[in-house]
Amino acid sequence: MNEPAREPAVAGAFYPMDRSTLERQLDQLVATEAERHDLLACVAPHAGYIYSGGVAGRLFGHLDLPRRILLLGPNHTGMGAEVAIAPHTQWDTPLGPQQLDRRLADLLLAADPTLSLDAGAHWREHSLEVQLPFISRRRRDVEVLPICVKHLDLDRCLRLGATIAAVSNALDEPLGIVASSDMTHFQPEDVARDQDHRAIEAVLARSPEALYEVVHREGITMCGVVPTTIALAAANLMGASGAHLVAYATSGETSGDYSSVVGYAGICIHG
Secondary structure, three states: OOEEEEOOOOEOOOEOOOHHHHHHHHHHHOOOOOOOEEOOEEEEOOOOHHHHHHHHHHHHHOEEOOOEEEEEEEOOOOOOOOEEEOOEEEEEEOOEEEEEOHHHHHHHHHHOOOOEEOOHHHOOOOOOHHHHHHHHHHOOOOEEEEEEEOOOOHHHHHHHHHHHHHHHHHOOOOEEEEEEOOOOEEEOHHHHHHHHHHHHHHHHOOOHHHHHHHHHHHOOOOOOHHHHHHHHHHHHHOOOOEEEEEEEEEOHHHHOOOOOEEEEEEEEEEO
């Protein structure tokens, strides 16, 4: 059953609740570049804007957005279904209501009956909500479909990526994918950068298998490894031909505390 709307969970904490204040902050963060890529897939950070907003702003300023966008994010709360498609008709934001792509949801549910419509996984989850103001500021007429995922094994990630690609290839217009992830959590700056470099290398190689393997082997605390693995698997089947790092930073650059940082990467996967 479709839920009518989801109210913001982290407005006023991760980003401003006041519309005009948020618009001013986004205009400062989003630097639209002369040379841009159409969004096929990307990896975007999801911390408070004071920490990761600069990386997210550079990434979204680097992208031209299609009208339809699939959001893949990790489940931080542990609530809800394993793979939870948001059942709402819209998500409310300080910039106004964001319409959800119900047709895309129906197509994915028909293609994979193991997927679930589940509001509980999205109730307090921040990883997808924080992407919406950036997306809305870049293109107002988009429809998004948020999917929140718990930890999946590699085979399930690859199969879900193949399902997304098959549905995308059957659509009559382009689909873009935003994988929401922060990188290494709470390590010294030099350790975080070294670990993140290894994970980023795998993303730039567009290898979902290599990313999943290196993160698990090395114990890299990349919270969105599963969404990113799924996005890579889908993008490769949707015609990806390259990837590049748009921006990278750590929380230490904001806080001044380099003894325990979180890493943030903005990565573009293009056709």
